[in-house]
Amino acid sequence: MVIYMLSDDKDIIVELSGITKYFPGVLALDKVDLNVRKGEVLALLGENGAGKSTLMRILYGMYRADEGKIKINGKAVNIESPKDAMQLGIGMIHQHFTLVPVHSVVENIVLGTITDQQRSFSIGETAKEIENLGETYGLKVDPRATVNQLPVEMQQRVEILKALYRGAKVLIMDEPTAVLTPQSTEMLFNFIRDFRRAGNSVIFISHKLNEVLEIADRIVVLRSGRVVGEMPREKATEQELARMMVGHELSGIKLKAENNVTLGKKEPVLRIENLKVKGSLGHWAVDSLQLEIYAGEIHGIAGVSGNGQDELAEALYGLRLVSEGSIFLKDLSLLNEQTRNIIDQGVGYIPADRHKEGLVLDMSVEENLVLKGFDVSPFSRKGILQENSIRRYATEVIESYAIKTPTPDTHVRYLSGGNQQKIVIAREIAVAKFLLIAVQPTRGLDIASTEYVHQSLLRARDEGKGVLLISTELSEILSLSDRISVIYRGRVLKTIDRRDVNIDEIGLLMMGVTTQQ
Secondary structure (H helix, E strand, C coil): EEECHHHCCCCCCCCEEEEEEECEEEEEEEEEEEEEEEEEEEEEEEEEEEEEEHHHHHHHHCCCCCEEEEEEEEECCCCCCCCHHCCCCCEEEECCCCCCCCEHHHHHHHCCCCCCCCCCCCCCHHHHHHHHHHHHCCCCCCCEEEHHHHHHHHEEEEEHHHHHHHHEEEEECCCCCCCCCCHHHHHHHHHHHHHHCCCCEEEEECHHHHHHHHHHEEEEEEEEEEEEEEEEHHHCHHHHHHHHHHHHHHHHHCCCCCCCHHHHHHHEEEEEEEEECCCCCCCCEEEEEEEEEECEEEEEEEECCCHHHHHHHHHHCCCCCCCEEEEEEHHHCCCHCCCHHHHCCCEECCCCCHHHHHHHCEEEEHHHCCCCCCCCCEEEEEEEEEEHHHHHHHHHHHCCCCCCCCCCCCCCHCCCHHHHHHHHHHHHHCCCCCCEEEEEECCCHHHHHHHHHHHHHHHHCCCEEEEEEECCCCHHHHHHHEEEEECCCCCEEEEEEEECCCCCCCCCCCCCCCCCC
């Protein structure tokens, strides 16, 4: 652990001591100590799942710590709700905004602040207060505008003004630049500097090293729920921060199975050129992306969550509209095709959320296994389901994939997460004649189920299918992939053969750093 002794503690306004948080089967935070000083920007760095947001949600009263203490201005406090946090001068700007879209700016800002029914309230006077606050901090926005008519950077301003209006002296900002343009990011940084100069403090959660080194006074790095390093900005380098975030232990990961296929001599099964896809908030989630996937390879997409991976997968499967570019499966265009047609062309899709997108929980195991082929022979004849054929097929698959279920007609909701995922994978590998898209395929699984999923993906590769593996677990990408493309802000920064991987380079690329120092 890298720790540098900093100035004395007299200016500490927030102190977290021994914060521990358990979720079912997971130790999310392990005795974390953290403090925030008056008039500083403290950056919290860490990979997806490192515990940054969980820690801040505890400080903001959204979660309760299982162990540990919180002090504000030297006094022990119990923060049981965001209301408690706001009364203590703590505000939080969430990555996913918490605004009511159909309400005006002023209505969103005062929502929940007026609890006295006898108190008079003037929209006009409040709007003027908000305008003055915006003028002070360079956050101009029309108080009477409806939120859903505002661009994303203006919506973020509303979130910030909402916190300032409630008297926030400490602002928690969770990935505040994730959906901003570079120009909007610079405007946000100007606000942060002005806010800090007024004696206030900011906790800045980010994955982006260049932004942290630009705006932070002090940097704390979390990994796997623990503080692994702390340093002032002047002593920090991109290389050191990336190493602390990713961890040296990943350098020893080996390919689970060698691949003897010479990819360069084959035609790509999937070719993506200059792809541009908009995210839910209207920004370019995928921005001029180029990618080729070959038959007989697992091609891993490495990157911090929120850099366009989900939107890329949805665009490839017809679930999100493509604005520009091309997608070819062999020589067939899949651009903005209907999902049904993409399935018929031999593309399988393992979604990140098996419950919402991968399964119908109140259908049986056998029904879920034939969900994408129930209307064709041998499962259907002249529009009538052939139950005996479906049962025979399901029985074979249950045995082949070691799916633990009382019977083939047991409802899927009663199975474990690992067995549910086996159903999704068995179905999608059968669909995938040419290409399998796997998004976070082991999320929420235990070690044994994870290993089974990995072996299934390797088996699909060895059968000659192209596998596009999208995962925020870098160890998973490194152990399974034949080639790795690093994605950052919707672009592939570099594609690397697994045997040529340098863990430090991968870590830097994931944070948007393209040159070694």
